[in-house]
Every structure is written in structure tokens, then in C-alpha cells.
Amino acid sequence: MSTTPATAPASPNSSSGGGSDDARSRYARQIEDAFESAGKLAGSTLSPTEFYQQFLNRTLQAIDAPAGAVWLRTPQGFLQLACQENIDKVGLDTRRGGRQCHNEVLRQVFQTAPPRPILLEPNGRMAPGPGEPGPVPPANLTDHFALFAPILSTEKQPIGVLEVFQDATHDPRMYPTYLNYAFQMAGYASQYHSFSNARVAAGVEKTYAQVETFARHIHSSLNPTEVAYHVANEGRKLIECDRLCVGIRHDRSRVTVEAVSGADVVEKASTHVRRLRLLMQSVLQWGEALTFKGEKDAGLPPAVAHALDEYLHESQPKLLIVQPVRDEREKDKTKPARAVLVLECYNPPEQTDPIVQRLEVVTTHAAPALYNAAEMRRVPLKFLWWPIAKLQDGIGGKGRFIAAAVAVLLAVLVGVMVMVPADLRMEAKGQMLPVEIAKVFPPREGQIQEIRTKPGDTLSPGYEIATLFSSPFADEYGKASNELREANAMVDAAAETLAKATGMKEDDKLRTVAEKKNAEQRRDKALQDLRTQDAQYNAGRPNRLGYFRACAPQFDPQLARPLDRSRWTVLNDDRRENLIGRTLRPNEDIMRLGNLEGAWQAELKIPQRNIGQVLKAFADPDSHLIEKDPVRGDRKYLVVDVLLSSQPDKSYEGRLYRDDVAAEAVPNKNEHDENEPVVTAYVKLNVAGIPEENWVPRNHFITGLEVRTRVRCGKHALGYTLFHGVWEWFYEKVVFFI
Template sequence: MSVNQQTVEETKAQIRGLVNEIASLAKSGATAEEFYPELLSRIITALAAAGGAIWLLDDDKHLKLQYQINAEPSILADDTDDSVRHSRLISRAANAGQSLLVPPYSGTSDGESGGNPTRYLLVLGALAHDGHKDGLIEIFQRPDTAPETQRGYLRFLEQMCSLAAEWLRSQKLRSLGDRQTLWQQADSFARAAHESLDLKETAYVVANEGRRLIGCDRVSVAIKKGRKCKVEAISGQDTIENRSNIVTALNRLATRVVAAGEPLWHDGATEDLPPQIEEALEDYVDQSYGRNIAVLPLREPQRKLGGEEEGAAGEIDRDDAHRGEVIGALIVEQIETDIPQEIFRQRCDLVYEHGTRAIANSQSHSNLFLMPLWRLLGRATWILRARTLPKTLAVVGLIAAVIAGLTFIKKDFNLSAEGTLEPTVRRQIFAAIDGEVIDVLVQRNSKVTAGQELVRLRNPDIAIQLEELEGQLRSALAELRKVKAQQYGQLEPADRTALQGQEFELETKIESLRKKLALQRERESQLIIRSPIDGVVTTWDVEDTLRSRPIMTGQVLLEVADLSKPYSLKLELPEKREGHLDHYVKERGGDDDLRVTYILATDPTMDALEAALPVTSISNRAESHEEHGAVIEMEALPSQTPLRDLSPSPGASVIANIHCGRAASGFVFFHEIYEWLCKFFF
């Protein structure tokens, strides 16, 4: 008896432990996938039952099996008599909220009635909380037990059902809380999406706020332009690099999905996709590494044209709201997150519903005729309000005064030109013969006189030719002396005549050799470069430039200028300004010199110097120029007195202004801007 009592106590302790586990499980935050198996297995263990099942009522009050252990196959089959009778039995019990004990093989033969077609005792515990029927827990128990024991099974199951009902209540409260949060987010998204009518701003709102609502990794919005789609917004990015490979691939994918007109839901499989979409999708996935990608064509909602009471825009046709013209695409991507597919699609549809209407409204608003102008005028109406009207009139008056001043106040009109100061007497010294520089006798700024040696060259060929000619001349002279000596002896007339012929021939040869020798010596003298005039060497770094350098005939070696003579001003006027100069010359008539003022580029703070520009010195043709493209060359005659005090270096750069009379100050200040606008827009 003590052994049996001990066994009973152990069994009770085990049951109490199972009950405590079920109570802890009901209070935990376990999911349905975790809670139902653990609950049912512990109840079956505690009751030593053969099996069981958990049934819950859906929104239509139909029971749906949530989990089962060792349930009779006959009651789980579809459209069998046993399953129909069993279904009616448990549906009536669940909807009534009653806990029952149903004997095996019980019930009437009436086809409309329910019953227990199994060989087990059915212990049915109702799941209910706060008057709301949730379903029931069904236990398959052995029927060979006492009635009191069976009622104990039912009481125990009712207690477990109350614990399970608490868990169901907490799950519903959590679901309602999540749903309320979702609707708050959806409401915030809807208000943000419809807040602006600017298309680009709306696209950015849909992309960024849509990503938060869906809980995905990236949302992009592409707008259809012509036959192609262009990505206008990507969540988390302020700017878009349209030339990047990933954006190009996304544009191509959106274009092809929009052309097909059907949504694309990609979860890794591409077998059933058209080849064009499959190619674009694989290309994009290779670069974005997206696991789940949804490309949803955005369609403009269609509207019914109604009467006056419905307004000019008409009423949206809810039954045909998403069969209008495609205006773009919504691209949703999951890279790392793992949202359940059902929730993912529901939230995508929610973003699509509001996003497509917001983008369609923004696009319709932006496409209105002259909308940028109307928007600007609308924003500018504040300047005519009572408070700002005095300020507006003051600003308008100031602007009018400025315009009048620019129109009626005259100002000197000058044409800017660049140039150099050059001595009027200067000589470039050329090489008259090929050679190699062996000695440079002057430096920059060295004073030289006419005929003074400047550079010495060497030409080995000339030295060799001189040596050869001198040798030939000596040989010819020796032979001539020999022929003359032979004529003093007793000779036959014929021999004397022959010697006289040789003598004449040698004299002719000697004369030719002497002329050649004189020419070669003259060439040799040309190896010494001399100054043609008195003056100053103006070439920079003469010795380092010329020493040991091979020289060719006609090459410029250096330049000598006579700084005691007057300077001239060489100017280059950009060809685009020539029209103003020609107009001024024709307007004033005659050939009087034009007035020019200039400053040295080395000292921009100096007072402007005067020069006279003869009209005849202005070139009639344009010359190419590296910086200005084409220039008109001209030569002015500067006043020499200030130049003697300044002693400018030959070739010094100057900045000159050619005076072309007076003109309206507005024209003087802005004529180049006006000409630029005329060049590019007229």
C-alpha cells in the first residue's frame, strides 16, 4: 500500500510540475509555433492520453487546426463522413464555449448531426476569454476509465484551457498593438507622401518613408520618361549617380518590368521569367546582392468623369484604380532582413497604394502648362501685401533709378588689349653658315658697337676645304714654275708650243683655285658673328643658350636693339572686340590717331602712359593666337619722355586701353555679357 501511495504522490508531483511548466509557458512571450506543441505535449503527458489537437476559430467562426499529436486520420481527412460528423461536433462546442466529454462512437445517424466517430473518449476544453470564443483543445483519451476519473480529465483540461486562453489574450493584445503601430506608421507615411506636389520631393518621401514602413533594406522610385524609366529617388541617398553601374542596371530592370506591365516578385528563382526581364534582373542582382526584390509598376489611378456634383477631376474608380497608364515603378529590396513573405507583400501593397497616388498627383501637377512660372508668381505675391508694399515700391524705385542711370549716364568706352614695348631700331642676328658655337663674347644688356664680334663659330668642313685648296694651289704654282723653267732650253717648236699650252692651263687653274680660296676664306669670316648696329644685346641668357650648340644657316642667334631710339607699342586686340573699334573709326571719320593709355604689367599701380594709334597701323586681317584664338595686330606710338625715365626692358608686357569715345554706362559694364548671351542663345 505504501508503494502505491508513493507512486500516486510521484504522479501528482509530476502533474504539478507539468502544470507549472504550462503556466510559465502561457506567461512567456512564446510564438504560436513554440507554444502549441509545448502546451499540447504537456497536457497529453499529464493525462496519459493517446493524442490531442488544438483548434481555433477564424474570423468567419470556422475551426482551423493549429496543431495535433496522434489525431485519428479519419477525422482529419477531407469530405469523409467521419470528418464531417467530428467537425460539426467540435464546431458546435467551440462556438458555444462548452467543455464536453464525448464517448466513443457516439452521436445519431442523422446526417445533419455531429458525433464522435473515433474509438477514443473525446475530452473537449473550450478556449474563451472575456466572453470571446477562441476555439477548443481536444484530447483523445482511453474510454476504459471510471466516470469520476473522466470528469477529472475534463476539469484538468479546463484549467489548462484557462491558461492557454490567457496566452491567446496576450497574443491578441500584442497583435492589436502591432496593428495600431502599423496604422500609425501608415498614417504618417500617407500624410508625408501627399504633403508636397513637387515630383522629386514626393519620390524621395515615398522611398525613405516607405522603407521605414515596410522594414526592408532599400526602396527606390523610378519615373517613366518616354519609353524608359529613370531612378529619381533611393532611400538613404541624397543624390544619385546616374552613371554608376548599379543605377544603370536598376534603370534597365525597371524599364523592362514596366514594359511588361506586371509586378515582379523575385525570391531567387528566375525560371518562369521572360528572357528580357531575367537578363536585367540577374545583372542587377549581381551588383546589389538583393535576396528578395519586388518591382511594382506604378499606374495612374483612373477616374470616372461625373457630373457637376463630382467636381472637374472626377471620382476615382476603385474597381479599376490600378489599370491606368504606367507612370513609373516602385522597387523594394531585402538584402539582410528576413520579413515574412505575407507581411512583406502586405506592407509593399500599403506603400504602393499611397505612393502611386501621391506620385501621380505630383506628376499631374508638375505637367501643368507653365507650372514653374505660375509657382514663381504665386510665391511672389507676398511682395504686394500691405506690410511689404512700401518696401516693394522702394525697391522698384531703386531698380528704376539704377536702370535710368545705366541708360543715361555716359562713361568712357575702352577696349582692352595686350601688347609689348619694342624698340623701333632692333636687329635679329642670323647665322650665315652652319657651324658650332665655340665662344660667346657678350651677355644680356651688353653694349655693343657696329662690327663688334659677338659669337664665334667653328665649321670643320670649311677648314678642311681651305687646307685642300691651299695644297692644290701650292702644287699648281710649283708645276707652273717647272713648266716655265723648261722653256729656257733648246726645244723643238712643237715642244715649246706644248709647254706654253701647259703654262696657260696651269695659270687658269691657279686663278680658279685662288678665287675658290677667297670664297672659302670669306665663308670662314662668316663664322665670326658681328653686331650690325650700335646698341644693347636684348636676348636673355645668351651664353647658356648658345655655347657648344650646333647652329644651322638662317637660325636666329640673338637680338641687338638701339635703346636710344624711340619705342613702339605692339598691341593685340581680340577679334571679338574689333567690331566696336571699326564702328568707332567709321563714326568719328577721318584718319586721326586714336588715343591709347597703357600701363606696364610689371607695375600695375603706376600712372597710365599715353600713346597714339594711327588708324593705318591697324591690320586688315586676323592672326591666330594661342590664348585669344584670333587677334588684330596694331602698332601705337607711345610718348617717349616718360619711357626714358622708366627705361623699360625691350619686350616688356603692357596692358592697354584703346579709347573709343563715350557710351551708356550700362553698355560699358555689361556689353560682354550681352554679346555672350547673343552668341549662345540667338
């Protein structure tokens, strides 16, 4: 089949038969309506997607075409499908190479000069064009007529192709008419693009308004970071690029990346930002704009070329422009510009001149704003404006000025750390306890029958706390009781025999007297055993057979205490439900008692890493104090700051005596998160010599209350006081092994 161009189509109203005339008349009316609808669509403000969808539907409906498509040129110069209708049902893929031949037809139609419509019959080939032939021949390998009409710009250059597939069942004389119709409809699509370009030109005024708004934003602040973010984010919208970065030079050469469009925070430690900063810095030192369009210029300075290569390893833009931003007030041309912009596009258009022009507009407005902000940044304090600015310039920039200031501050800080003394305080946790604490144990193994106390009860020494029962004890006590009864019976029998011994022989009398003495010895021994058992298990008072008592212990007679308030207090919770009926051994306590009205102390668990400083303070005469005691002699002690958990806003004072520090480290069983050994020590509270305003109020004396303490271990240098742990770690891990 040959290619048929559109030439003088036959009129749809010409007669060649009755049925044919009716079809032509109907198509003529439909085509006129389609032209009217296409004219309205061409002048509308629809988006290209919506326009072409409605345009294609109207084009196909007018001639009852089963399928069609619109192809448009991309910025890279390729044809891309804009919309289609049933294009997959015409059989492009049913024959081998059908899709490739169809694409070659599109390419030939698009490149034909001058542009003209093309009609291909079913299974027809297109005549070779003047252009370069493709890998496959241009052909229509379908069972439909294929109509191709170019969409032109105002300069008569092709910008797209309208494609229509028509059934092969129509009168052959109708197909030229269909081709002419498709060509005229493509003209309406060209009108739509012309009107769109006019609207774009009319939008220039809007662009000027955006530039004015951009200028107001960037001049609204003197903070370099804020100005840079306005330039980056608002400038990217004006330029229509993918990313815009802003860098500012704050000293002689070093550049800081102040803003990256679309990023809230600039991670200055990241590799991408560091390489971006080096690229900005090298371009500023060079003094000219750098433009990269996929190929690096061989004439670039080595520093710029190296920085560009390093940055391209992190980012792969197809268009990269690094533009120095110099304000007109920067008179010294030998110095680098105050700021720099970096523009990046990953899919730029073929013509990049509009982007460069918009970048120049942004640069012109951004230059004074960035210069003002950078100059203001150089002033640390307003009342020190000029002196410090001159000092910075004389030293060599802000970086050197800060370095000198930091050096002076470090020297002063080191002097303070070495020369100023401070108390070295070791921390330890503990709990409040009365000095007199006792645990009540069963005198022997037995089963708890009764507990006569409740939590918080006050008891006198010797008070019966619990009653226990033991079968072995019942056997022992019953055996002693039986022995006593038998011995008494034997004594009474011997005494009665002697009383009636009038005619008794001397030998019998002597034997009876000996038996009486033996019985009396057995009786005395049995009686002594019973009294011993009563004293040991029943507090000297007889009890029921097999039952014995657990009683409150006596107070230590060597400790001074108020006699009228010397009573034990039950410290445990209610344990009756758990203990009654349970058999206890002598090493299992029944109850814990304390003298709450007597002296109190804090039981500390001093970690092993701190006990060395405490012992060192006791050994150093200048670090501890001495208490004169006429009874115990001189006693070394350290002052302890006590903080109660029940009153965390006030500290109290206590004393840690040398003889109250244990000589053995034990595992810390109370804290599961700390496994290091601890040394137990006892801090005395409210003792004579401590000012009464530093005494712990008695209403805060609660057994087991957590306390935090700091043991004062004498005066040391402030640096050692604050960082002694660091020095000890360094000595242990480094110096010791060296």
C-alpha cells in the first residue's frame, strides 16, 4: 500500500448513492460540530492533560473513529504519549514488529519538512523520507486506516502529532475527508498552544510581583541564616530549579553553608555539605562563575576542578551553576565575594538560558541582603561594635579572634581549677535506722502457735512476742517431769520406810538412807533441768507441755538512753498470716525491733570506688576532725551532708566516726543494678557538737527511709574535686599499664 497525503479532499456532501449521501451528510454535521467544540476548547484555560483528553474524545466521536492518540514533544526532543483512546485495541502488538513500525511512522511524520498529514492504508507502508532511515520500515501493520496530522507551533515547527485510527469499512472516498478533518483538528490544538504561550507572556507581570515579594522577604532580617533560607527557598521557586544553596564568607576565606532549599537544618558535619562548602570556597577564590552541563571544562583551575569532582561524587546534577554574589559595596576586587549561590537541576530543559537569566535576577536582589546580614554577623555586641570588629580584622578574622579568646578563657579556667580549693565529697546511699535494733529469734526449733504483737506496738524488754510448740521439747520436758515425780515418790517412800524403821536391821537402814540420797539427787537434777528449760525457753515461767516463748531482748546496759522511754517498737509489717503454723529454726527471725526514742544513725553503703578517698581523709590530719571523749578517748570523724528522700529541699549534718566504718567489703545485695562491693558505715545523727539547726527532725526518723549522703573528705584543688574520677580512670587504664 502507498502513502496518501491530504490533497483536495472530496466533499462529504457529494452523491454516490442513497446510503452514502446520508452518511456524508451526517458526518458533515458532526464535523462542523467538532470544529465548533475544538474552537472553544482551544480558547479555554484548561490544563494540557484535560484539554487533550476532551479534544481527542471530540475528534474521534465526530467521525466514529474507534481509537486515537496525541503525542507531544518533551523538552529533550522526544515524542511522549499525552493521551490515548483504545490505542491498545487496534492490533499494534498482534503482529511481529507492529509497535516498532508504528513508532517509526511517528518519527518520520514528526521530522517531515514541511509538516504535512499522512494517511496509511491497512498494512500499508510509508514512502521513505529524506531523513535518516530507522532500524525498521515505517508501516501500518493493523487492519485500520491510520491518519497522522502534525501539531505545529506559531513558528510552524512540529510540537506533536494527532493520530486517528479509522475502520476500513467506509467508502474509500471518505478517507481523504477524514485526513483533512484530522489536519484541521490538529490546527485547533496548535491554536491552544498559541493561546497558552500568550497566557504565559501575560504571566510575566505575576513574575515581577513574585520578585518584589522575594526582595521584601530577604531584606526583612539581618540574621544571616534567616536571609539565606529566604534566598534559598523563595529563589528556588523563582528560578524553577531542583535545589538552590546559599553560602556566606564570614572571614578571609572560609565559607559557611547557611541554607539548602527544602532542608530545615544544614548538617554541617555531613560529607555532602563539607564538599559543597569546599566547592563554594574554591569558586569564590577563583572569582568567576562555574557552569557545569554534564561535561567539565578542561580550563578550570586545579582547586576548582578537584572540588567539582569531589562534589559530583555526592550529587549528580545535569546542570550545576556556582555563582559568586558580590555586592556593589565590595570595592576590593582582590578579595572573594561575600556570598555564593549554587544552583542544581537534575533534569534541565534543552534551553537553559531562561534559568540562567532568572538566577541573575535572584543574584542581583540577594547580593545586598546577604552582604548586610554578613556584616552584621561580624558584630558580637553592639556596644563593642567597632573595637571588636577592628580587633577581629587585626588578628585575621573571626576564627582567630575566637581562638585567642578561647585560649585566654582556658588559661583562666586552668588557674581556677588549680588554685581554688573545694571540699571533696564522696557520695553514698543508705537508710535511716535506730542505733538499737534487735531481731527476735526462736530459742529453739518449733512451730509458731501465736504472735501477740502487731506492727508499731511498743514492748518492754522480756515481753512475750510469740508462742511456739515443739514435740521434741515436749518429750524432753515430759521426761524431766516424770523423772521429778519418780524421784519425789522414791524420796517419800524412803522417808516413810525410815520413819517406821524401829526394828529394822542396820544394813537395811543404811541401804534405805542411800536410796533416799540417790532419789534426792535425781529429784534435784530433774528440778534443775526443768528450771533450766523454763529459764531458757519460757523466760523463767512454766508453760504448757511442749510450748515455749520468744521474748523481746534486754537493752544494752552500756548505751545511754532515756529511762522513761526505753521501749522496743515493732518494725516489721504484719507477719502473723505468714508465720502462724510455720516451723522456724533458731537462725530464722520472727520479728525486728528498734528503740525509736533512742539514738539514730544512717547505715551507708559506700561504693568501693569511693571508700579509698574516705580512708585517705581519716589518715590525713588536715582532712578529718577529732572529737574529745573522756570515756572513749579521741575519736576521728568526718562531716557528712545528709539529704532525706522525704525532705529533698534541705540537707542536714551527721558524723562518720572511724570506728563506724567496716573493715570488710561485701556484695551489694540491695541494689540489683549495681554489682560492685560496698563498705558498710554508720553515720551518727543529732549528736552533741552538731548545731541543733542541722539536726534531723524527729518526725523524719522513719526506719528504712532512703538517704543520700556526701562525705566531706577534706580540701582539694577544684579541678581534682570535679574530675578526680577521670584522673583515677586514666591512671588505672593508661598509667598503670605503662
